[in-house]
Amino acid sequence: MAVPKRKMSRSNTRHRRSQWKAAVPALVACDRCHEPKLAHIACPSCGTYNRRQVLSV
Amino acid sequence: MPRPTKGARLGGGPSHERLLLAGLARELFQYGRITTTEAKARRLRPVAEKLITKAKKGDLHNRRLVRQTITDVSVLHTLFTEIAPRYENRPGGYTRITKIGPRRGDNAPMAVIELVEALTVAQNAVGEAEAATKRAVKEADEAKAAKAEGSEDATSEQATEASAKEQAEGDAKDA
Numbered sequence: 700m701a702v703p704k705r706k707m708s709r710s711n712t713r714h715r716r717s718q719w720k721a722a723v724p725a726l727v728a729c730d731r732c733h734e735p736k737l738a739h740i741a742c743p744s745c746g747t748y749n750r751r752q753v754l755s756v
Numbered sequence: 757m758p759r760p761t762k763g764a765r766l767g768g769g770p771s772h773e774r775l776l777l778a779g780l781a782r783e784l785f786q787y788g789r790i791t792t793t794e795a796k797a798r799r800l801r802p803v804a805e806k807l808i809t810k811a812k813k814g815d816l817h818n819r820r821l822v823r824q825t826i827t828d829v830s831v832l833h834t835l836f837t838e839i840a841p842r843y844e845n846r847p848g849g850y851t852r853i854t855k856i857g858p859r860r861g862d863n864a865p866m867a868v869i870e871l872v873e874a875l876t877v878a879q880n881a882v883g884e885a886e887a888a889t890k891r892a893v894k895e896a897d898e899a900k901a902a903k904a905e906g907s908e909d910a911t912s913e914q915a916t917e918a919s920a921k922e923q924a925e926g927d928a929k930d931a
Contacts, residue, residue, distance in 0.1 A: 740855045740856060740857045741855065741856045741857070743856075748855075751854075753856065754856060
């Protein structure tokens with residue numbers, strides 16, 4: 700079985716982990732209720748998409 | 757020519773995918789709208805629409821073809837007697853997919869797929885008018901191609917008329 704030859708330094712580990720970040724989702728305001736929501740997806744707060752009721756809230 | 761679906765099937769294999777899609781189609785025709793993952797909804801759409809097109813023809817042969825997929829006879833009956841007549845004037849596009857965001861638990865993107873409403877009288881009129889304009893434009897183009905430069909004035913007039921009509925229809929649709 701292949702195994703690492705050298706110990707990974709704390710510095711290398713921490714540099715790698717520092718690049719693992721969460722991205723901020725791009726939100727738009729809902730047509731109907733002006734709540735922030737994801738684009739092209741029905742509004743989770745009022746349940747409408749293109750002013751058509753899709754989800755029962 | 758239809759291009760075969762690329763990549764992995766849904767479920768465990770081709771036959772599993774057929775069964776999954778048949779089940780989803782049955783539920784869709786039974787309840788009118790179903791919530792499922794976006795991938796399944798996108799695969800289901802062409803299957804369901806082809807079934808509705810067959811149901812619109814309504815003869816025995818097509819009923820037998822649909823029955824290969826929709827094995828529940830009561831759903832088959834509603835499809836042929838209630839759903840198909842509703843789309844008599846609609847030239848395709850019988851379903852609507854709306855994304856509703858990721859699911860809790862596995863973050864899978866979910867969607868609602870539903871049967872659209874029947875065309876209203878106004879929409880019907882717009883559709884017919886659009887078809888007429890399309891025909892007119894096509895005829896004008898053909899005339900242009902066939903005739904020499906002598907008759908170009910007449911055809912260009914027709915074309916401008918057609919484009920004005922199209923604009924008016926677009927406004928009507930927006931309102």
